[in-house]
Every structure is written in structure tokens, then in C-alpha cells.
Amino acid sequence: MKKFVVPMAFFAVIFLCHQVFAQQQKAQNPVIFADVPDMSMVRVGDAYYMSSTTMHMSPGVPIMKSKDLINWKIVSYAYDTLENVDALNLTNGKNAYGHGTWASSIRYHKGTFYVSTFAQTTGKTYIYTTKDIEKGLWKVSAFRPGLHDHSLFFDDNGKVYMVYGGGKIRLVELKSDLSGVNTDVPERIIIENASLPSGENIGLPAEGSQLFKVKGKYYLFNITWPKGGMRTVVVHRADKITGPYDGKTSLQDLGVAQGGLIDKPNGEWFAYLFRDFGAVGRIPYLVPVKWQDGWPVLGTNGKVPETLDLPMSKGLMPGIVASDDFNRKNGEPDLPLVWQWNHQPDAGLWSVKKRAGYLRLTTGKIDSNFLQARNTLTQRTIGPFSSGTTAVDVAMMKDGDLAGLGILQKNYGLVGVSVEGNSRYMVIIDAGTGKPIEKERVQLEQDKIYFKIDCDFSQKRDLASFFYSLDGKVWKTIGNPMKMAYTIPHFMGYRFALFNYARKQTGGYADFDYFHISDKKSPSN
Template sequence: MTRYNTFFQLFGLLSLCAAGFASSEKATNPFIWADVPDVAVIRVDDTYYMSSTTMHMSPGLPIMKSKDLVNWELLGYAYDTLADNEALRLETERSAYGRGSWASSLRYHEGKFYVSTFSDTSGRTHIYVTDDIEKCEWEEISFEPSLHDHSLVFDDDGTVYLLYGGGNLRLVELEEDLSGIKEGGFNEVVIEHAEKVATDNAMLHAEGTQVLKKDGWYYVMNICWPQGGMRTQIVHRSKSIKGPYEGRMVLQDKGVAQGCLIDTPEGEWYAVLFQDNGAVGRSPWLVPVTWEDGWPVLGEDGKAPMVLDIEDTEDGFSNIVSSDEFNRGSGEALPLAWQWNHNPVNDKWSIGERRGHLRLETVRVDDDVLHARNMLTQRTFGPVSVAETKLDVLKMENGDTAGMIALQQDYGYVGVVQESGQRSVVMVRAHDGEPEVLATIPLKQKSVYFRIGCDFRERTDEAYFFYSLDGQSWERIGEALQMRYTLPHFMGYRFGLFNWASEEVGGYVDFDYYRISGELSGLGLEN
């Protein structure tokens, strides 16, 4: 059983094989080879729950479930849309790329689940509450200001705090109903220059706060980034949430850092962290933890291991990525793997209006694909991933462009453009968001097939583009895209389906299916 058969749901159509892991029944790192950053994990009885970051995507703030810390099922999202403003609507030149909502805190307290996040895009701190996390029906509380990289703390005396900030970590007391910062409540910096336990010359000051209370001690997990070094995990501890704190560096290896400490029902301990994993994004790692003199000791001989002493023999599928035949009735929910790029315009897309198809109408006139409304996306994944779709273009209008994209600031897409009543298959590649048409081929029929293949092995980070007129014989088009993780988008590459207008609205296209595979074979590329 391969490592990746445990987290891809392919509706029985496809088999995903992770090269090099097929003979092992031990879990390996990263335990999800995809973009799942800023992880926060809790355990309730024998079940683990994890929240993560998806920034400008809607719905957002994904919630996942696991029984073993390595195989995860997506339960849903804390919100459908974070807010309704110009940035999240992709209006004019504004956007929420690289922003939206960031690192979350996940808690279980007195029968309720809490997941909190913050956003410069909304200018607020957001707290979502439910008594049934598996239903993922959340009620929102929000207030100003936006408190960066915070951790929610329910103290033993009933007081609720947020510990947040960068460099200097500040503890603020909240109102009892979590509706805002308590006037006259505790509000002080409790750890000054937290990164100094690892470096006197930081490129990135301490952030990414996660708090744990164990055996009467409060442990505060943070990262920092020394100049010329790598992302580094640090921890501070105190007998009081208000300090004083003492700290130390606990892991500096492969850039694996930022996350939380978690125990198993059997009493074993792990750190759930993540690593900058090239163009696929920031991928979660599991690092064993032992305790010495009341301090967590991360890793094996100071290293984050590639192979874990955890049996991984599940043969079930999960749903973090998913094929989709679009065989649903109108109004039925999309599979959880799908997220819209920014807030969707819900009356401009449909499934079921044409049976077995996703219809994307043009929404407005735009200048480029990065501002296209209603782009439907899923994560790419490693070590290799291929997405395929069939597109009906009969109802396109002049100036329309529709197709499939490898989405980041440096994007590439294969699609159809209609100009003066004539349609062409095009391949477009962009560097720093500036597009260049690399291939144009006349299209004389009403439908066409597209594929994009991504190779993340050994940080190759290349994407390849293909089209077919019959779904059987495939031609490579244009040139490879050198994928590059960029901070303006702050997210790993996504496959996306899109349709946008450059002249006038009114056209639409129909996508017949979306299918994924973990193999490059059959594409004329060495596997």
C-alpha cells in the first residue's frame, strides 16, 4: 500500500503511487505532500482535529480529522466567505492574494470547539464556535483589531486570553463572551524578543504562536528565522500564563518548524509542524517528542525524521483532493476538495443546469486571468500530479478565455480563446504575473481536452501542458512552467478551472469532468 493511497479520493478511477514509499508500511514525512500550512492540532479522546490556512480561498479555514496523526479526512471549513469587501471580490486592482485569513488556533473547552484566525483583509480577529466539529456548522464572533498569529487560551480560572504578535509576544484578556478585548483587562507583553533564544540576528522575528498547558507549565511554541539560516522552532515556558518565561531553541533542521505539541492516548508526544516544500506549498510534518527536565525535545538526535515509527496500513481514501464528474443535481454541494479563488459569484456558476457539467459564466470584463471571478481550484500534490478536464466552448463570446491553470503568481494555463468569431487553443505562461502567449493553435470543433502535469520530485517544480481533440491522442503545447512559490500569493500551486471575458459578458463554458492522477506516464514525460 502506498503512502498516498490513504489521502486521495479518486472515486475508484485512478491509482496514486508515491515513488519510493511503496514497500514501506511506516508513515513518512511530509505526511501530506500538499499545501497544508500553519497547522493547529487538538485531540479529543482518541480523535485528532487539525485546522490550517487557505488564505484567499473560499470556503476557508479547513478542518480535518484523523485517528493516527498521519491520515487525515477533510470535514469542512469554518467559513464560506471570510468577509465581503473589494479585496475578496477581486475588484479593480485590489485582491486578497497572500492575505485573506492566516494561522489559526484550535481549541476544545467545556464541550465546545473553537477555531480562531485573524485577517488584515477584514481588519478583524475571527472566532468560530460549534458544539459538533464533525458537522462543521460554525457560529462566528469577530472583533477589531486583527491580532497576528494568536493562540487562544482558556485558563484554569475561567479567564480567556489571546497570546499574539511578532518578536514581542503580547497577552490580552478577552471578554467572557469572546466578543472583544476586555476593557481594563490584562494587556501586556509577556515575552520580549522571543527569537533571542535562537539568534541575535533574525530575518524573521518570533511568530506563529501556539500555547499548550502540561503538568502545570505553559509552553509557547514559536518560529523564528536567523539571518542566513532556516526556519527554526523555539519554545518558552512559564508556571503562569503571564510569565516570567524562559526559552530555548528546540529544532533547527530542514526548515521544519511552526506548529504545536500533541499527545496520543498512549502517552506518546509529537510536534505537528510544516516545511516550505517548494512550489507544491508548505507541507505538514510529524516530529517525535520526548520530555527532559520539563522541556520538549524534538526529533531524533536533533533531526526531523523522514520515516516515522507509526504503522500506516490504511487502504481507505480521503478527500483533500478529489476527482469530480459533476454528476449532481442543481444546488448540491461541491466536494470539499474544491475552493473558489476569492469569493464566488454564486449566480454565475452551476452544476446540473446542463446535466453532468460544471457551467462557468463570465462575470465581468477583466484584464487577466488572475482577476477572473469564479475560478474553481484544488491543491496540486506530490510527488507528481496530473489534472485533466474536457471543455465545451460552443457558447463562448468574443474576448472570452477559458481553460485550466496551474495557479500562482507565476502561472501557466492551457485554454481556448475566442477572437472575431474564431477559436484557438492557447498556452500562456506568466512570470511575476506578466503573461506571455507561447503557443496558438486553431480550434475547429466545439470541445477540447486539457491536461496539466506537475513534477515536484526533488524540487523539480515544473508543470507541463497538453491538449487533445479526442481525449485519446495528446499533444504537448507551449513550454514547461518553472513553478515558483511566491509570497504575493503565499500559497502552493493550485489546479484551477476558469472562464473570463476581456470584451463583454454573456458567454459561458461547460466543463464535463475533472480527473486527477498521481502518474506522469502516458504524457511523453519520464516517470
């Protein structure tokens, strides 16, 4: 019998390797390991489109496209400028952190795409429309009030509604041209306590409404959060849009919640949801859906699966984040869609044309800290690891200027060049405790300097490490690793940020040669 031991072991190894390989060919949850919260999704033919929340960022309400529900690419934004007010412009000491526009709703109806959202900053509801979601111009209609976490819904009878609210879920009919609420039709409370199916002990009342119609029945998805529990998916069902509605707890696992339904052309169904995952932000998951007795049954035996019977991800680069050498050909946009400004920028104070192959950031106002600095250019960090690198020419910075590479959140971190009189210093500023503290400085004797920040989000480690280089090859650490923290005031995952701001006088500028992003841990670590 001994002669069979080696072959049997060999076949066992082959079998295990095959199983591992087969699993690697499937999609993995999370499907996007980056901050893409409050998703809303629609399928048009064989293409999927998704909108998400980026609040105080500009341009706002990113639109992403996929052919397989796994590999996504940013193709548009609903708006470039929300409204010209101090809070959105980071002027006169005001800001819109954690505000701006929140959960959106994307719909396709009779050849037109609709993306609706609302803003606490302005108190308005916005409906953006376009015939060409990837290349077309968006038209906007805005009205009061701001309908919280609403779901835009086109019914079969030609009427258009919004379902919104927290705890009490309300229904309003819109005017036929979608210019506002139809005040001739009274608002109705269609669910008195939408949180109830998840229990009596409610912490977060049901919100995040998304309404769907499947085979003649209405299905309303909400998120709730029982005290002492986790984020939970609650689904209500009715035969009429006005109710009555019956509710069920549909998923309670890993805190994966808030979202809705999407179907494939072959008849398969999924629920798109997100999960809070520490400093990287709120990350999207997909869970399979089966239909039983007219109800959507979410998950695999009530659990969120690690793998999905969908194509494997090709990675988040360059669809969600991407490197940029700031070289622009004629006809190309000044900035690729992966970039967003922290609040609305001053267009006269940044350029990729004044010096070919560089992004120039010029100071235009005096700021006391990084969070009030206008024209800070950002991209998402991604998990489980991401590294951002830049090179900056500081020759034309002025006394008091601070420029470099940061990670943006309320408890931010940055590594940059501080100009003080005739001297320049490389500094690291750590606001991980909520208060910015300079942890280290090194005198700089040259015009060009390289910076790098590594982010480790694996197992929610949430650690950022900072580096500098004099030649772009040999890297040295500066300061200590910083503990990142997701804070409610900003309500957003950390972002890589290129910045330059003035603390004494305006008019200085810094030229950024490139920004490179990687999903690999740096060898220097």
C-alpha cells in the same frame, strides 16, 4: 565453504527486502505533500482535528480530521464568506492575494469547538464556534484589532486568553463571551524578545504562537528565522501564563518549523510543523517528542526523521484532493469540500445543475487577466507528482472569452480556448517569469476539447507541462515546460484551476465535464 555462499546471499537479500518492506509500512515525512501551512491541531477522544491557512480562498479555514495523525480528510470550513468587500470578491480591480485569513487556532472546550483566526484584509480577529465540527453550523464573533498569529487559550481558572505578536509576544484576556478583548485587564508583554534563544542575528522575529499547558506548566511554541540560517522552532516555558518564561531552541533541521504539540491517547507526543518546499507550498511534517527535565525534546537526535512509528499513508485522495465528474444526487452538496474558489465567488454565475454532469462557469464582468477572474474553481496540487485533466465544452463561449485549465499562483500557467471573432484557438499562456506570455496557439475546429497539466515537484524541480487532446485519448504537448515559483505576494502553493473569463463582453459560458486528478506521472512524459 562455497556451498554456503548462495544461501548466505539469499538470506541477505531476504533480510534487506524485509527491512525495506517494514520501512514502507511506516508513515513517511512529509505526512501531507501538499500546501497545508500554519497548522493548529487538537485531539478529542481518539480523533484529531486540524485547521490550516488558505487566505484568499473561499470557503476559508479548512478543518481536517484524522484517526491516526497521517491520513487526513477535509470535513468542514470555518466560513463560507469572510466579509463582502471588493478585495475578497475580486471586484473593482482589487484582490486579497496573500491576505485574507492567516494562521488559525483550533481548540475544544466543554463540548464546543473553537477556531479563531485574523485577517489583514479587514483588520479583525474572528472566533468561530460549533458543537458539531463536521456537520454543524458555525457561529462567528468578530472584533478589532486583528491579533497577529495568535493562540487561543482556555486556562483552568476559567479565563480565556490570546497570545500573539512577532518578536515581542503579548498576552490579552478576552471577555467571558469571547466577543472581544477585555479592556479592563491591561495587555502584557510576556516575552520581550522571543527570538533570542535562536541567536542575536534575527531575520524573521519569533511569531506563529501556539500555547499549551502540560502538567501544570505553560509551553509556548514559536517560529523564528536567524539570518543566514533556517526556520527554527523556539519553545518557552513558564509556571504562570504571565511568565517569567525561559526559552530554548528546540529544532533546527531542514527548515521544518511553526506548529505545536499533539498527544496520542497512549501517551505518545508529536510536534506538528511545516516546511517550505518550493512551488507545491508549505507541507506538514510530524516529529516525535520526548520529555526531558520538563522540556519537550523534538526530533530524533535533533533531526526530523524520514519515517515515523505511525500507520502508513493511504494517499491524499480523496481526503485532501479528489476527482469530480460533477454528477450530483439529490441531497448532495453542489461542490465537495476539496474545492475552493479563488476569492469569494458570485453564486449566480456558476452551477452544477443547469446542465447535468457539468460545471458551468458564466462570465459576469470584463477582466484583463486570469488573476482578476472571478469564479475560478481550485484544488491543491500535490507532490511529488500530480496531474490534472479536464474536458470543456466551449460551444457557448463569446468573442473575447478565455476558458480552460490553469495552475494558479502569481506566476501562473494556463492552457485554454481563446475565442476571437468567429475563430477559436487553443493557447498556452506562461507567466512563469512574472509576465504572461502566449507561447503557442493551435486553431480549434470542434466544440469539446481536453486539457491536462502535469506538475513535477520532486526534488523541487517545480516544472509544469501542458497538453491538449481532441479525443481525450491521444495527448499532444503545447508550449514548453514552465518553471513554477512560490511567490510571497500569493504566499500559497500552486493550485489546479478551472476558469472562464471575459475580455470583451459578458454572458458567455463554458461547461466543464469533469476534473480528474492523479498522483502519477503521465505516460506521455
